[in-house]
Amino acid sequence: MSVLIRPAGPADAEDVARVQYLSWRSTYDGLLTPRSLARVGSMWGAAHWRATLERVDDVVVPLVVENKHHGIVGFATCGRQRGRVPFYAGEVYTLYLLPTAQGRGYGTQLMVAMARVMMARDLRSAMVWALSTNHVARRFYERLGGRPIGDRTGRLFGERVPEAAYGWPDLAVLAWMQPQK
Structure with missing residues:
Protein backbone atom coordinates (compact mmCIF):
# COMPACT_ATOMS: atom_id res chain seq x y z
CA MET A 1 0.00 0.00 0.00
CA SER A 2 1.48 3.33 -1.08
CA VAL A 3 1.60 5.84 1.79
CA LEU A 4 2.96 9.37 1.89
CA ILE A 5 3.62 11.42 5.01
CA ARG A 6 3.98 15.09 4.21
CA PRO A 7 3.55 18.54 5.75
CA ALA A 8 -0.08 19.67 5.92
CA GLY A 9 -1.19 22.92 4.31
CA PRO A 10 -4.36 25.03 4.09
CA ALA A 11 -5.66 22.94 1.17
CA ASP A 12 -5.81 19.96 3.57
CA ALA A 13 -8.12 21.70 6.07
CA GLU A 14 -11.33 19.87 5.10
CA ASP A 15 -9.65 16.47 5.22
CA VAL A 16 -7.94 17.22 8.54
CA ALA A 17 -11.25 18.39 10.05
CA ARG A 18 -12.99 15.25 8.74
CA VAL A 19 -10.30 12.97 10.18
CA GLN A 20 -10.42 14.71 13.55
CA TYR A 21 -14.22 14.62 13.73
CA LEU A 22 -14.55 10.94 12.77
CA SER A 23 -11.62 9.92 14.95
CA TRP A 24 -13.02 11.74 17.98
CA ARG A 25 -16.50 10.32 17.48
CA SER A 26 -15.09 6.81 17.30
CA THR A 27 -12.31 7.01 19.90
CA TYR A 28 -13.95 9.10 22.60
CA ASP A 29 -17.49 7.71 22.47
CA GLY A 30 -18.04 6.55 26.04
CA LEU A 31 -14.89 8.33 27.29
CA LEU A 32 -16.28 11.87 27.02
CA THR A 33 -19.77 13.20 27.53
CA PRO A 34 -22.07 13.38 24.47
CA ARG A 35 -22.08 17.18 24.91
CA SER A 36 -18.29 17.32 24.51
CA LEU A 37 -18.35 15.01 21.50
CA ALA A 38 -20.99 17.17 19.84
CA ARG A 39 -18.76 20.24 20.14
CA VAL A 40 -15.85 18.73 18.18
CA GLY A 41 -17.29 19.46 14.73
CA SER A 42 -18.31 23.00 15.55
CA MET A 43 -15.06 23.98 17.26
CA TRP A 44 -12.52 22.26 15.03
CA GLY A 45 -14.10 22.32 11.60
CA ALA A 46 -12.52 23.12 8.24
CA ALA A 47 -12.47 26.89 8.93
CA HIS A 48 -10.52 26.36 12.14
CA TRP A 49 -8.01 24.06 10.46
CA ARG A 50 -7.63 26.33 7.40
CA ALA A 51 -6.77 29.28 9.66
CA THR A 52 -4.45 27.10 11.74
CA LEU A 53 -2.64 25.68 8.72
CA GLU A 54 -2.25 29.12 7.14
CA ARG A 55 -0.28 30.40 10.13
CA VAL A 56 1.96 27.39 10.65
CA ASP A 57 5.54 28.25 11.51
CA ASP A 58 8.52 26.43 12.93
CA VAL A 59 6.81 26.11 16.32
CA VAL A 60 3.97 23.76 15.34
CA VAL A 61 4.57 21.17 12.63
CA PRO A 62 1.47 19.57 11.06
CA LEU A 63 1.79 16.33 9.11
CA VAL A 64 -0.72 14.24 7.18
CA VAL A 65 -0.59 10.60 6.17
CA GLU A 66 -2.02 10.06 2.74
CA ASN A 67 -3.02 6.69 1.31
CA LYS A 68 -2.82 6.46 -2.48
CA HIS A 69 -6.32 5.00 -2.71
CA HIS A 70 -8.13 6.77 0.14
CA GLY A 71 -6.52 10.22 0.41
CA ILE A 72 -5.72 11.70 3.80
CA VAL A 73 -6.39 9.10 6.50
CA GLY A 74 -4.62 10.74 9.44
CA PHE A 75 -2.80 13.77 10.75
CA ALA A 76 -0.55 14.79 13.59
CA THR A 77 1.03 17.92 15.03
CA CYS A 78 4.14 18.35 17.13
CA GLY A 79 6.59 20.97 18.32
CA ARG A 80 8.19 22.43 21.41
CA GLN A 81 6.66 21.25 24.69
CA ARG A 82 3.88 23.61 25.82
CA GLY A 83 3.89 22.67 29.49
CA ARG A 84 6.37 22.30 32.27
CA VAL A 85 7.24 18.63 32.27
CA THR A 94 -2.26 15.62 18.17
CA LEU A 95 -2.39 12.26 16.43
CA TYR A 96 -5.64 11.22 14.77
CA LEU A 97 -6.49 8.49 12.28
CA LEU A 98 -9.73 7.56 10.58
CA PRO A 99 -11.23 4.53 12.32
CA THR A 100 -10.72 2.50 9.12
CA ALA A 101 -7.02 3.45 9.06
CA GLN A 102 -6.25 2.39 12.62
CA GLY A 103 -4.18 -0.74 13.18
CA ARG A 104 -2.44 -0.44 9.81
CA GLY A 105 0.84 1.13 10.94
CA TYR A 106 -0.03 4.72 10.00
CA GLY A 107 0.12 5.94 13.60
CA THR A 108 3.58 4.46 14.04
CA GLN A 109 4.70 6.05 10.78
CA LEU A 110 3.41 9.43 11.97
CA MET A 111 5.16 9.05 15.33
CA VAL A 112 8.45 8.17 13.59
CA ALA A 113 8.06 11.15 11.25
CA MET A 114 7.32 13.50 14.16
CA ALA A 115 10.36 12.21 16.06
CA ARG A 116 12.52 13.00 13.04
CA VAL A 117 10.96 16.44 12.61
CA MET A 118 11.53 17.30 16.27
CA MET A 119 15.12 16.04 16.19
CA ALA A 120 15.78 18.20 13.11
CA ARG A 121 14.64 21.15 15.26
CA ASP A 122 17.06 20.11 18.02
CA LEU A 123 14.30 18.71 20.24
CA ARG A 124 15.92 15.47 21.39
CA SER A 125 13.19 14.28 23.77
CA ALA A 126 9.40 14.45 23.66
CA MET A 127 6.21 13.64 25.50
CA VAL A 128 2.50 13.27 24.80
CA TRP A 129 -0.68 13.51 26.90
CA ALA A 130 -3.46 10.93 26.51
CA LEU A 131 -6.76 10.50 28.29
CA SER A 132 -6.13 8.12 31.16
CA THR A 133 -9.22 6.15 30.14
CA ASN A 134 -8.03 5.77 26.51
CA HIS A 135 -6.33 2.42 26.97
CA VAL A 136 -5.84 1.92 23.23
CA ALA A 137 -3.76 5.10 22.94
CA ARG A 138 -1.84 4.31 26.10
CA ARG A 139 -0.90 0.82 24.84
CA PHE A 140 0.09 2.35 21.49
CA TYR A 141 2.52 4.80 23.14
CA GLU A 142 3.90 2.05 25.37
CA ARG A 143 4.51 -0.22 22.35
CA LEU A 144 6.51 2.63 20.80
CA GLY A 145 8.71 2.88 23.88
CA GLY A 146 6.89 5.71 25.65
CA ARG A 147 7.40 5.64 29.40
CA PRO A 148 4.68 6.78 31.83
CA ILE A 149 5.98 10.07 33.25
CA GLY A 150 3.04 11.73 34.98
CA ASP A 151 -0.67 12.36 35.44
CA ARG A 152 -2.85 15.44 35.59
CA THR A 153 -6.44 16.56 35.42
CA GLY A 154 -7.02 18.55 32.25
CA ARG A 155 -10.02 20.43 30.94
CA LEU A 156 -11.79 19.74 27.68
CA PHE A 157 -14.87 21.76 26.73
CA GLY A 158 -15.22 22.62 30.42
CA GLU A 159 -15.16 18.95 31.37
CA ARG A 160 -12.48 17.70 33.78
CA VAL A 161 -10.59 14.78 32.26
CA PRO A 162 -7.80 12.62 33.73
CA GLU A 163 -4.70 12.50 31.54
CA ALA A 164 -1.53 10.43 31.52
CA ALA A 165 1.79 11.55 30.05
CA TYR A 166 4.22 9.36 28.14
CA GLY A 167 7.78 10.35 27.35
CA TRP A 168 10.70 9.46 25.14
CA PRO A 169 13.89 10.72 26.82
CA ASP A 170 15.83 10.00 23.61
CA LEU A 171 13.86 10.54 20.40
CA ALA A 172 16.54 8.79 18.34
CA VAL A 173 15.12 5.46 19.48
CA LEU A 174 11.70 6.37 18.07
CA ALA A 175 13.05 8.23 15.02
CA TRP A 176 14.81 5.14 13.69
CA MET A 177 12.13 2.62 14.56
CA GLN A 178 10.99 0.56 11.60
CA PRO A 179 7.22 1.01 11.29
CA GLN A 180 5.35 -2.27 11.24
CA LYS A 181 1.69 -3.03 10.81
Missing part, protein backbone atom coordinates in the same frame (compact mmCIF):
# COMPACT_ATOMS: atom_id res chain seq x y z
CA PRO A 86 10.96 18.54 33.09
CA PHE A 87 13.46 16.86 30.77
CA TYR A 88 11.18 16.75 27.69
CA ALA A 89 11.82 19.39 25.04
CA GLY A 90 9.25 18.34 22.41
CA GLU A 91 5.59 17.38 22.47
CA VAL A 92 3.20 15.43 20.28
CA TYR A 93 0.13 17.68 20.29
Whole structure:
Protein backbone atom coordinates (compact mmCIF):
# COMPACT_ATOMS: atom_id res chain seq x y z
CA MET A 1 0.00 0.00 0.00
CA SER A 2 1.48 3.33 -1.08
CA VAL A 3 1.60 5.84 1.79
CA LEU A 4 2.96 9.37 1.89
CA ILE A 5 3.62 11.42 5.01
CA ARG A 6 3.98 15.09 4.21
CA PRO A 7 3.55 18.54 5.75
CA ALA A 8 -0.08 19.67 5.92
CA GLY A 9 -1.19 22.92 4.31
CA PRO A 10 -4.36 25.03 4.09
CA ALA A 11 -5.66 22.94 1.17
CA ASP A 12 -5.81 19.96 3.57
CA ALA A 13 -8.12 21.70 6.07
CA GLU A 14 -11.33 19.87 5.10
CA ASP A 15 -9.65 16.47 5.22
CA VAL A 16 -7.94 17.22 8.54
CA ALA A 17 -11.25 18.39 10.05
CA ARG A 18 -12.99 15.25 8.74
CA VAL A 19 -10.30 12.97 10.18
CA GLN A 20 -10.42 14.71 13.55
CA TYR A 21 -14.22 14.62 13.73
CA LEU A 22 -14.55 10.94 12.77
CA SER A 23 -11.62 9.92 14.95
CA TRP A 24 -13.02 11.74 17.98
CA ARG A 25 -16.50 10.32 17.48
CA SER A 26 -15.09 6.81 17.30
CA THR A 27 -12.31 7.01 19.90
CA TYR A 28 -13.95 9.10 22.60
CA ASP A 29 -17.49 7.71 22.47
CA GLY A 30 -18.04 6.55 26.04
CA LEU A 31 -14.89 8.33 27.29
CA LEU A 32 -16.28 11.87 27.02
CA THR A 33 -19.77 13.20 27.53
CA PRO A 34 -22.07 13.38 24.47
CA ARG A 35 -22.08 17.18 24.91
CA SER A 36 -18.29 17.32 24.51
CA LEU A 37 -18.35 15.01 21.50
CA ALA A 38 -20.99 17.17 19.84
CA ARG A 39 -18.76 20.24 20.14
CA VAL A 40 -15.85 18.73 18.18
CA GLY A 41 -17.29 19.46 14.73
CA SER A 42 -18.31 23.00 15.55
CA MET A 43 -15.06 23.98 17.26
CA TRP A 44 -12.52 22.26 15.03
CA GLY A 45 -14.10 22.32 11.60
CA ALA A 46 -12.52 23.12 8.24
CA ALA A 47 -12.47 26.89 8.93
CA HIS A 48 -10.52 26.36 12.14
CA TRP A 49 -8.01 24.06 10.46
CA ARG A 50 -7.63 26.33 7.40
CA ALA A 51 -6.77 29.28 9.66
CA THR A 52 -4.45 27.10 11.74
CA LEU A 53 -2.64 25.68 8.72
CA GLU A 54 -2.25 29.12 7.14
CA ARG A 55 -0.28 30.40 10.13
CA VAL A 56 1.96 27.39 10.65
CA ASP A 57 5.54 28.25 11.51
CA ASP A 58 8.52 26.43 12.93
CA VAL A 59 6.81 26.11 16.32
CA VAL A 60 3.97 23.76 15.34
CA VAL A 61 4.57 21.17 12.63
CA PRO A 62 1.47 19.57 11.06
CA LEU A 63 1.79 16.33 9.11
CA VAL A 64 -0.72 14.24 7.18
CA VAL A 65 -0.59 10.60 6.17
CA GLU A 66 -2.02 10.06 2.74
CA ASN A 67 -3.02 6.69 1.31
CA LYS A 68 -2.82 6.46 -2.48
CA HIS A 69 -6.32 5.00 -2.71
CA HIS A 70 -8.13 6.77 0.14
CA GLY A 71 -6.52 10.22 0.41
CA ILE A 72 -5.72 11.70 3.80
CA VAL A 73 -6.39 9.10 6.50
CA GLY A 74 -4.62 10.74 9.44
CA PHE A 75 -2.80 13.77 10.75
CA ALA A 76 -0.55 14.79 13.59
CA THR A 77 1.03 17.92 15.03
CA CYS A 78 4.14 18.35 17.13
CA GLY A 79 6.59 20.97 18.32
CA ARG A 80 8.19 22.43 21.41
CA GLN A 81 6.66 21.25 24.69
CA ARG A 82 3.88 23.61 25.82
CA GLY A 83 3.89 22.67 29.49
CA ARG A 84 6.37 22.30 32.27
CA VAL A 85 7.24 18.63 32.27
CA PRO A 86 10.96 18.54 33.09
CA PHE A 87 13.46 16.86 30.77
CA TYR A 88 11.18 16.75 27.69
CA ALA A 89 11.82 19.39 25.04
CA GLY A 90 9.25 18.34 22.41
CA GLU A 91 5.59 17.38 22.47
CA VAL A 92 3.20 15.43 20.28
CA TYR A 93 0.13 17.68 20.29
CA THR A 94 -2.26 15.62 18.17
CA LEU A 95 -2.39 12.26 16.43
CA TYR A 96 -5.64 11.22 14.77
CA LEU A 97 -6.49 8.49 12.28
CA LEU A 98 -9.73 7.56 10.58
CA PRO A 99 -11.23 4.53 12.32
CA THR A 100 -10.72 2.50 9.12
CA ALA A 101 -7.02 3.45 9.06
CA GLN A 102 -6.25 2.39 12.62
CA GLY A 103 -4.18 -0.74 13.18
CA ARG A 104 -2.44 -0.44 9.81
CA GLY A 105 0.84 1.13 10.94
CA TYR A 106 -0.03 4.72 10.00
CA GLY A 107 0.12 5.94 13.60
CA THR A 108 3.58 4.46 14.04
CA GLN A 109 4.70 6.05 10.78
CA LEU A 110 3.41 9.43 11.97
CA MET A 111 5.16 9.05 15.33
CA VAL A 112 8.45 8.17 13.59
CA ALA A 113 8.06 11.15 11.25
CA MET A 114 7.32 13.50 14.16
CA ALA A 115 10.36 12.21 16.06
CA ARG A 116 12.52 13.00 13.04
CA VAL A 117 10.96 16.44 12.61
CA MET A 118 11.53 17.30 16.27
CA MET A 119 15.12 16.04 16.19
CA ALA A 120 15.78 18.20 13.11
CA ARG A 121 14.64 21.15 15.26
CA ASP A 122 17.06 20.11 18.02
CA LEU A 123 14.30 18.71 20.24
CA ARG A 124 15.92 15.47 21.39
CA SER A 125 13.19 14.28 23.77
CA ALA A 126 9.40 14.45 23.66
CA MET A 127 6.21 13.64 25.50
CA VAL A 128 2.50 13.27 24.80
CA TRP A 129 -0.68 13.51 26.90
CA ALA A 130 -3.46 10.93 26.51
CA LEU A 131 -6.76 10.50 28.29
CA SER A 132 -6.13 8.12 31.16
CA THR A 133 -9.22 6.15 30.14
CA ASN A 134 -8.03 5.77 26.51
CA HIS A 135 -6.33 2.42 26.97
CA VAL A 136 -5.84 1.92 23.23
CA ALA A 137 -3.76 5.10 22.94
CA ARG A 138 -1.84 4.31 26.10
CA ARG A 139 -0.90 0.82 24.84
CA PHE A 140 0.09 2.35 21.49
CA TYR A 141 2.52 4.80 23.14
CA GLU A 142 3.90 2.05 25.37
CA ARG A 143 4.51 -0.22 22.35
CA LEU A 144 6.51 2.63 20.80
CA GLY A 145 8.71 2.88 23.88
CA GLY A 146 6.89 5.71 25.65
CA ARG A 147 7.40 5.64 29.40
CA PRO A 148 4.68 6.78 31.83
CA ILE A 149 5.98 10.07 33.25
CA GLY A 150 3.04 11.73 34.98
CA ASP A 151 -0.67 12.36 35.44
CA ARG A 152 -2.85 15.44 35.59
CA THR A 153 -6.44 16.56 35.42
CA GLY A 154 -7.02 18.55 32.25
CA ARG A 155 -10.02 20.43 30.94
CA LEU A 156 -11.79 19.74 27.68
CA PHE A 157 -14.87 21.76 26.73
CA GLY A 158 -15.22 22.62 30.42
CA GLU A 159 -15.16 18.95 31.37
CA ARG A 160 -12.48 17.70 33.78
CA VAL A 161 -10.59 14.78 32.26
CA PRO A 162 -7.80 12.62 33.73
CA GLU A 163 -4.70 12.50 31.54
CA ALA A 164 -1.53 10.43 31.52
CA ALA A 165 1.79 11.55 30.05
CA TYR A 166 4.22 9.36 28.14
CA GLY A 167 7.78 10.35 27.35
CA TRP A 168 10.70 9.46 25.14
CA PRO A 169 13.89 10.72 26.82
CA ASP A 170 15.83 10.00 23.61
CA LEU A 171 13.86 10.54 20.40
CA ALA A 172 16.54 8.79 18.34
CA VAL A 173 15.12 5.46 19.48
CA LEU A 174 11.70 6.37 18.07
CA ALA A 175 13.05 8.23 15.02
CA TRP A 176 14.81 5.14 13.69
CA MET A 177 12.13 2.62 14.56
CA GLN A 178 10.99 0.56 11.60
CA PRO A 179 7.22 1.01 11.29
CA GLN A 180 5.35 -2.27 11.24
CA LYS A 181 1.69 -3.03 10.81
